Amino acid sequence: MNAPLHTANTGALSRYRMMRRIRSFEERVGELFLKGGSAGSMLHLSIGEEAVVGLTDAMRDGDSFTTHHRGHGVFLGRGADPNRMMSEIAGKADGYCRGKGGSMHIADRALGHLGANAIVGGGISHVVGAGLTYRNRGTGQISVAFFGDGAMSQGILYESMNMAALWRLPVIFCCINNQYGMGTRVDRSAGNRDFPARAAAFGLAAARADGADVEAVHDAARALVADARQGRPGFLEIDAYRFFGHARMDKSPYRTPEEEAEGRQRDPVAEARARLLAEGQAPEGDLARIDAEAGAEMDAALSHALGAATPALTTMFEDVYAPGTPAPRPQARRLAAVLAEEIRA
Amino acid sequence: MTQTTYREAIRQALLDGMQADPSVILMGEEVGLYGGAYGVTKGLIDLFGADRVIDTPISEPAIIGAAIGAAMTGLRPVAELMYVDFAGMAMDQIANQAAKSRYMFGGQIGVPMVLRTQGGTGRSAAAQHSQSLESWMLHVPGLRLVMPGTVNDAYHLLRGAMQQPDPVVVIEHKGLYTLKGDLDTARPDAPWGQPVTRRAGRDLVILTYSRMLHESLATADRLAAAGVEAEVIDLRCLNPLDEAPLVEAVRRTGRAMVVTEAVVTGSVASDIAARLGELCFDWLEEPILRLGGEDIPIPVSPALERGSIPSADLIHDTALWLVTRKAPSWAA
Numbered sequence: 001m002n003a004p005l006h007t008a009n010t011g012a013l014s015r016y017r018m019m020r021r022i023r024s025f026e027e028r029v030g031e032l033f034l035k036g037g038s039a040g041s042m043l044h045l046s047i048g049e050e051a052v053v054g055l056t057d058a059m060r061d062g063d064s065f066t067t068h069h070r071g072h073g074v075f076l077g078r079g080a081d082p083n084r085m086m087s088e089i090a091g092k093a094d095g096y097c098r099g100k101g102g103s104m105h106i107a108d109r110a111l112g113h114l115g116a117n118a119i120v121g122g123g124i125s126h127v128v129g130a131g132l133t134y135r136n137r138g139t140g141q142i143s144v145a146f147f148g149d150g151a152m153s154q155g156i157l158y159e160s161m162n163m164a165a166l167w168r169l170p171v172i173f174c175c176i177n178n179q180y181g182m183g184t185r186v187d188r189s190a191g192n193r194d195f196p197a198r199a200a201a202f203g204l205a206a207a208r209a210d211g212a213d214v215e216a217v218h219d220a221a222r223a224l225v226a227d228a229r230q231g232r233p234g235f236l237e238i239d240a241y242r243f244f245g246h247a248r249m250d251k252s253p254y255r256t257p258e259e260e261a262e263g264r265q266r267d268p269v270a271e272a273r274a275r276l277l278a279e280g281q282a283p284e285g286d287l288a289r290i291d292a293e294a295g296a297e298m299d300a301a302l303s304h305a306l307g308a309a310t311p312a313l314t315t316m317f318e319d320v321y322a323p324g325t326p327a328p329r330p331q332a333r334r335l336a337a338v339l340a341e342e343i344r345a
Numbered sequence: 346m347t348q349t350t351y352r353e354a355i356r357q358a359l360l361d362g363m364q365a366d367p368s369v370i371l372m373g374e375e376v377g378l379y380g381g382a383y384g385v386t387k388g389l390i391d392l393f394g395a396d397r398v399i400d401t402p403i404s405e406p407a408i409i410g411a412a413i414g415a416a417m418t419g420l421r422p423v424a425e426l427m428y429v430d431f432a433g434m435a436m437d438q439i440a441n442q443a444a445k446s447r448y449m450f451g452g453q454i455g456v457p458m459v460l461r462t463q464g465g466t467g468r469s470a471a472a473q474h475s476q477s478l479e480s481w482m483l484h485v486p487g488l489r490l491v492m493p494g495t496v497n498d499a500y501h502l503l504r505g506a507m508q509q510p511d512p513v514v515v516i517e518h519k520g521l522y523t524l525k526g527d528l529d530t531a532r533p534d535a536p537w538g539q540p541v542t543r544r545a546g547r548d549l550v551i552l553t554y555s556r557m558l559h560e561s562l563a564t565a566d567r568l569a570a571a572g573v574e575a576e577v578i579d580l581r582c583l584n585p586l587d588e589a590p591l592v593e594a595v596r597r598t599g600r601a602m603v604v605t606e607a608v609v610t611g612s613v614a615s616d617i618a619a620r621l622g623e624l625c626f627d628w629l630e631e632p633i634l635r636l637g638g639e640d641i642p643i644p645v646s647p648a649l650e651r652g653s654i655p656s657a658d659l660i661h662d663t664a665l666w667l668v669t670r671k672a673p674s675w676a677a
Contacts, residue, residue, distance in 0.1 A: 064418060097451030105449035114417050115450055119441050125407040126442070129414025129422070136370070136396050136420070143414070156438075159407035166402065319452035320486050322510035326538065326585040328486060338623040 013282055015057050015214050016272045017290050019050035022073040023269050024298040025082055029072065029089055029103075033248045037306050039091025040102040042118075046073035048243035049176050051268035052146065053077045054209070054217025055236060058225045064112035064130050065144040066123030069104040070176075071116045074146045079111050082298060086305035093311040100311075100319065114143075120181070121147060121154030124173065128160045131169030135231065142170040142228045150181030153189055158202070164233040165203035172228050173199065173235045177211070178242035179263070183254040199235030211240025212266040215275075241266050346529045351499045352522040355385050355461075358503040359423065361530065363393055366421060369507060372399040373408055373425030373461075382427050383463065383522050405431050409438035409460065413446070413512075416458040421507060429464035429478045429516055436481070443512040444487030459506045460514045465556055465606055466638075466654055467520030471645035477555075477607035477638065482514045483583055483616065489513040490583040494558035496526030497534055498541075498581055505537035518556040539587045542594070546576035548668050549600035552591060552617055554580040557604045557655070564660045573668050583613060591617075592624050599630035600667050606654045609637035631667055636660060 026045045033043045046052075049070070056077030059065070067074045075085065080096075088095025089103045096106050104118035114130065117123035123145060130143035151157055152175060164171045175195055179186050186193060196206035205227050209220040217238055224234035241263035245252045252260065276282045320328050349357070363369045371386060371393075377400035380387030390398040401408050405426060412424035426432060432439060439460065447455045466475045482490045489511055491502040499517070506513035535541045543558065544565050553561045558579050565575040576594055580586070595601045601621060603614040614635040622633050636655045644650055662673035 066414075095451075097449060097453070100451050101449040107446075107450035107454055109450075109453045114414065114454060115446060117442075119437055122437060122442055125410025125438065126414030126417060128407060129411035129416065129420075130418045132370070132399075132411060132415045133418040133420045143418075156404075156406040156410060159402065159404035160410065162402055163404065163407055163411060167399075319448045321489075322447070322455055323452075325510065334623075338626075 011057070012215060012272070013276060015053050015218065016269075016276055016287070017294070018053045018057070018077055019214060019269045019272060020291055020294040021082070021297065022050045022053070022076050023047060024294040025076060025085070025301070026072060028298040028302040029086065030248060032086065032090060032302055032305060035306070037090050038103070039089065039099065040104065042069070043089070043103055043248040044070040044246065045244055045248065046070050048264070048267070049073055049178055049211065049238070049240045051211045051214040051217045051240065052174070052176055052238055054214045055144065055174055055221035055238070058218060058221040059142065059144065062112065062139070062141045063143065064114050064127070064141065065146060066114045066126050067116045067146045068120070068123070068148050068151065069116065069118045070148060071106070071146060072103070075106060075108075075113055075116070078113065080108065082301035083304045086301040087308045090305040090308065091310070092305060092308035093315075094308050098311060098315060098319070121151040121156050123147070124151065124157050125160045127171045128163050128169060131164060131171040131233070132167065134170050135167070140229060142172060142225060144172045144174055146174045146176060148181065149175060149177040149179065149186045149195075150189070151175070152195055152198070153181070161199055161202040161204055161235065168231040169233050170228045170231055171233045172224055173204070173233075175235070175237045176240060177237050178240050180242050180246065182246045183250075183252075185255070195237045196235060205232055205234040207234070208237040208239055211238045212268050212271050214268050214272050240268070346527050348525060349496060349528045350522065351493075351496050351517070351524040351526070352383065352385055354496045354499040354528050355503055355517065356387065356389070357528070357530065358500045358507070359386065359389060360392070362423075362504055362507040363389070363397065366507070368419060369421045369423060370397045370399060370415065371423050371425065372401055372412060374401055374403055374427050376400060376425050381425070383519065385522070386425070405434035406438050409435045410442065412458045412460070413438060413443050413456050416456045417446070417454050421457055423459040423461055423507065426460060426462035428474050429462045430473050430476050432462070432478055432481060439482070439488070439514075440485045444485045447511065448487060455510050456512045457510050458512050459503070460512065461503070461517070462514065463517040463519045465518040465520055466643055466650050467556070469645055469647050469650055470519070472642040475643040475650070477605065479516055479583060480607060480612050480616075482516075483613055487511065488584065490516070491581060492516045492555045492583060493581060494518070494521070494555045494579055495534070496524060496528050500528055500530060501533035502537065502581060505533070516555070520556050538582045538585045540581060540590055541579045542576060542590070543579050544575070544577040546574035546598070548574045548598060549602065549664060550576045550578060550594045550598050551602055551604055551664065552578050552580060553604040554583070555606070557606055560655065560657055560660055561604050563657060564664060567661050568664055571665065573665060575664060580617070588620065588624070591621060595621050595625045595633070596628040599628055602634035602636055602664065602667065604636045604655060604660055607637050608640050609635050610640050612637050634663060634667060636663060
């Protein structure tokens, strides 16, 4: 499974592999949910949005980011371990967040993931602060906020873009526009759908890229990342389509099967594969092997999560505050203190 | 030991904290050139520059959010929310983001930031600039909360907050900025996180904090003239709350009242009274009383504003009633 590929590992090919891994991960995480193994009642898949790899692949080690509730693909794109991700989503002890965060609150300090967020727009302003740190220290790092089109209606986005432009921060705002905020299509939530124009109005370098074309996303992202490192913040809209419902059990009554069929034609994974073949960058055999490896890897992650240990109940009182500082008192201990004193008295 | 003001003590804490730790930054509306709405940060921008004393746009959610991101990545921000009332704008960042990040992320990512703000009545600032909203902060696990009532505490509780690994909300009182008192930067009144007994007494305990500490001490003096000795405990740190000394005092005296400015319903006073009621039930001679603000928005007229919070007479008469069982005239 780890034998070297016959073809040269071009950037485009590695981006295809990452998109394929994301697709497979999301398919397996959907299975986890249907098997009753997902800890959360909420699970949001990023299938159809894999071209975000065009931006994650333009970032480098040390860069940080925040994501929204649909951020599995972004995190994998920045190097996440699928086993620990799947375990976290299953609420297991060896998950990224010890089973406390789950799908919507996954994070990893080592990889620069400052946190997924279940409040729409909730994590966007954190990259402004990260940008302040990098600017003040002259580290050359950037910080990227990933969010959906739903967050284009949150005020804190505009406060954050204004601050980033005002203070010339090394940050990028990336709107993964999958056309839907839950069940509301973007034409029912935005009076003007020209999102890059909104960002440009704040003084950001702004671009839109076709979410079915990971290489187009990558080209736009590289330019924005280079600018951001120079203290010129940017905005990127990735124009995509959410293949499935808002959450796993959503049957999408707000849209037609015809629309879905048309939307799913804009498949970044399939398009990248077809292009690699057509341009002779990789033979079918290699691509098939990448596909099979991704599937096997994520099968293993699913098995790993299903078999991983459940966290000990006592860990729920840990991590509210830093170690070594007063911790919350379990309720049973308070009640026992009250009644024990009563009886003694 | 120097004589100074509550305002100047806070400024000194910021100044000393910034000199001791280059990762400390200040950010907020008008903290730089203006020097703070109440003059607390005056001149700091000249000393530390605009990269460390950051004037922000009027964007409360993003001010707190940016402080969170800076704290996550290695700075120690002290963000100022000009009025605690503006927490209404920023509560998602305070309660859902700053407070919960360490927990949600399994302990990986702490948010060592300070949120400085001020509240309370006394300046006829009306319903949106005069509230005491500490119960909002106390109700959220993950946030620390301190409320200095003295000059020395104004310095030390803030210095201590700037060294905590978790987000700390420091609520100052707008009516105390001109308070004069002794500051000893080398000697806090008690360790951070513990209450301080400001006056010893055998007949009842008054538990209080922030500006009501001074009303309570004045009441204790009046009560002493009538032969009633009230103990006054300054809670000062509401989270963490060191319960043991409070329990000891209430059990010893058998009578207690909690005095604050905040509206009583759903208040810190209610919670303190309930905790101590549970733990001191068999020692109590009387129910633990709560004295707080009336359950109304703060009115602007000075007379109405004064009437909306516990008056010196109300505290005094209630304490006397609690101890002597003689009803005051207003109880008829």
